[in-house]
Amino acid sequence: MKGEKGQRPKRADRVAERLRAELMELLLRGAVRDPAVEGCFISAVELSDDLQHARIYVRMGDGQEGDAAELRGREAVAALERAAGFIQRRLSPRLELKYQPRLRFYWDRSVDQARRVDELLDEIASDRED
Numbered sequence: 234m235k236g237e238k239g240q241r242p243k244r245a246d247r248v249a250e251r252l253r254a255e256l257m258e259l260l261l262r263g264a265v266r267d268p269a270v271e272g273c274f275i276s277a278v279e280l281s282d283d284l285q286h287a288r289i290y291v292r293m294g295d296g297q298e299g300d301a302a303e304l305r306g307r308e309a310v311a312a313l314e315r316a317a318g319f320i321q322r323r324l325s326p327r328l329e330l331k332y333q334p335r336l337r338f339y340w341d342r343s344v345d346q347a348r349r350v351d352e353l354l355d356e357i358a359s360d361r362e363d
Contacts, residue, residue, distance in 0.1 A: 243282070244284075245280045245281065245282050245284060246280075248280055248284055248328070248330070249278040249279060249280040249287070250278070251328065252278050252280065252287060252289075252324070252328065252334070253275050253277070253278040253289075255324055255327050255328065256275045256278070256289065256320070256324070257274060257275050259320065259323060259324070260273065260274065260275070264320075264323060265312070265313065265316045265319070265320065267312040267315070267316060269305075269308040269309050269311070269312035270309050270312050270313060270316075272293055272294050272305075272309075273291050273292065273293050273294065273306065273309040273313075274291070274292055274293075274294045275289055275290070275291060276290045276291065276292045276341045276343075277289075277290040277341065278290070280334060281334075284330060284332065284334055285332060285334055285335065286334055286335050286337070287334040287335065287336050287337065288337055288339060289313075289336055289337065289338045289339065290338075290339050290340070290341035290343075291306060291309055291310055291313065291338055291339065291340060291341060292306065292340075292341045293305050293306050293309065303340065306340045306341075307340055310338045310339065310340050313338040314337075314338050317336045317337075317338070320336060321333050321335075321336055
């Protein structure tokens, strides 16, 4: 996502990081009062180059893993989707953009996928030892 070596990051990348920080601050201050979002955090934000669409990736920070964490995470994503309009109104004066990006929330599967790859690599390594 970052520009090539020696170049500044694209504007979309800078705004995405600012958006992530502002979203985290809203969540930490409890602005979204739905209990389903308790313990969730924003792991990444991808913003289109025209700054019109934001893909926001959510993880749970409560230490749960596997299916239980994914279930709670999907509930948090649904709660955040319901609160998207409220969140956009709260972010608008903070971001000071001409147009506010449309917020879409997604469960961040990257940690689960990385864990699965590690398990497979461990399995391959143990097979080679036998």
